[in-house]
Amino acid sequence: MHELLLAAEEAHHVAKDGFLTNYMWLVPLLPALAFVVILFFGKRLPDKGHSVGIAAVGIGFVLSIISFIELAAGNAAVEKSWTWFQFGNGFKLEFGMNYDFLAGIMFVVVTAISLMVHIYSTSYMHDDRRYTWFYAALSLFTASMLFLVIANNLMQMMVGWEGVGVCSYFLIGHFWEETENSSAAIKAFITTRIGDVGFLFGIFVLFVAAGTFNIGELNHLAEVGEIGGTILTVGALLLFMGAVGKSAQFPLHVWLPDAMAGPTPVSALIHAATMVVAGIYLVGRMFPLFEHAGAALDVVAIIAAITMLIAALLALVQDDIKKVLAYSTISQLGYMMAALGVGAYTAAIFHLFTHAMFKALLFLGAGSVIHGVHSNNMSDMGGLRKYMPHTFRTFLIGSLALAGIFPFAGFFSKDEIIGGALRAANDATQISAWIVFISAMLVAFLTALYMTRAMVKTFYGDYRGHGTPHESDGAMVTPLWILAIASVTVGFLGLPVIGPFADWIHAPGEEHHGFSTGYNIILPAISVGLAGVAIWLGIQLFHKQRWKVDILSSPFAWAYRFVENKYYLDDLYLNGVVHPTQYPLAAAAYWSNMHILDGIVNGTATLTVGGSKLVYDKIDQGLIDGAVNGSAGLTGLTGGILKYIQSGNVQRYAAVLFGAVALFVAVFALAG
């Protein structure tokens, strides 16, 4: 393994190191410091601490951009590590940094969205009671996320992984005065934790197999076949379980819609653009390992295909605008995961990148709407086009990008995924690739449909709420426009054939496994056509209200109810897992408490009382009291005699002092 590392190091030194890339481990430190400062001094600062967070994230963003440009200019990716601690010779824990294109693009995404959300929240959260704490948690989240991204080993990644999880928990439960919100936070935490257990065990399994936590080494060992077979498949699937929890894949996706209980900027940052893509990032990081792990990638692809379909259907029946976006996020995460599943690595990361921009835009736009209307429900909205022109235009751009209409960002990334799926289906004749291809096509249609529905219900027709809605102020509209511009432009980075994105990001060990070859115009044309039909259909159905059917009395009522009740998954978990566990477990615990523990406790108590009595009578009263009283009497006696020395006459004390000194001098003089 040592020669391996040496070889890798030599390869590194071929290209020269960048100026900043070596120091990118400092970037997570900035928001971490900001967290400490805001937490301890935030309330005393004139702005209650937000400028500290904005400054930290802003500097982080500038550094990320510069170092990414350095990478793009041909500087080498950096991997280095320091020993954290070591047990014996075998078990060594390191912390390190691994800054390459993948980490670089994540840094840009995380800091950019975080910066936008920080600025936006100065207005959105303005009257919040826990404003300072909100910013502290945002900073901590940003720091944890960057820490997760830059990790060069799985253990360190786990630390950041849990860090973002706990910040997500804090922020979902931000308005904890209502039980609903704190329950949502607990649900999110526990559901993702189920996945995290898998992640942790995956790390253990891979460590047992390969003897290292280092991501690069693990990938390399899998590639050269040093580790393989069942243990590798099991390890990869366990890692994927963590990704399923974090990235809200079926069947652990149930927490993400409830996570919308948090403040909307948080939903934009954590539950759309950054934290939930941690699972995608994990699978992307370990991609070479997954590729060699038997059927692992097929499992990834099929889970992802199921996820994207069911979530897109769910988005179609929601009334809460944030829930529409939440299910849309799940569906898009399924897209990315499916792309990884069929081997379209570049397309997955590209979609992660573009999706972060337009989904953050959509969430912040929804926040702006909620701010203006004071309701989450689209049945209280309508006609907002007139009242909130900026929000309307930016939201429209975001929706078009999500629906994958040319030339918005979503078009390029989505079609790369569909194209990748078709290529994999043709090349490898994988069943899973066909499944992904067909569901991706369906979801492209459904996405356009549900976004049209949301647009129509929110911005068109007549206003159905109370009061007069108002446009939000500059601090909220500016981030919207910046993200809107990004949603239009970032797609061109991944322009087929000539876009630079595929040069930057391609699966490790493969050259340009991306958009550069064999571009086919027919496929994008079909998917855009599907989206166009969906938009037309959506307008007919939801705006013009043509062919108005009462679906509840139609033969398809059962299907509608099935979807409306979220496929009864929540009920299944609650009645199938939580209650059966909870009640018998509680009863058993109560029984053992009453009979076993109480018996032990009572027996112990009786024994103790008896023993104590014995000790009291004989030892305490007889022996110890005798000794204590005796010594007290002796002390009093000696004190009575010695007290006469204490005459209070200063000169007598001085005489004793001088006499003693003279005596000591004499003694020392005589003793030589």
Next chain:
Amino acid sequence: MPVSYFLVLSAFLFSVGVYGVLARRNAVLVLLSIELMLNAVNINLVAFSAAMGEAGVPGQVFALFIIAVAAAEVGVGLAVVILIYRNMRTVDVGEMSLMKW
């Protein structure tokens, strides 16, 4: 001149001071006697300092320190004596034996 001359003078002065501290009844004179002892020490320091030449300079510095501290000490001491006089109408140290059993 040999150093011993100064040491003899210093020892004599110190003994006078000790006698004063132990035997005088007047608190002000006790304080004066303490000054005598301090100055006896100063003579010692300066004498050795002169005898050692360049290397002895710290001795003079210490003498200066002692003079400064002695001034502060006598200030505090006299203030204490005045307060005691106000309370007890006497400055006889033999009378000031309240802090006893």
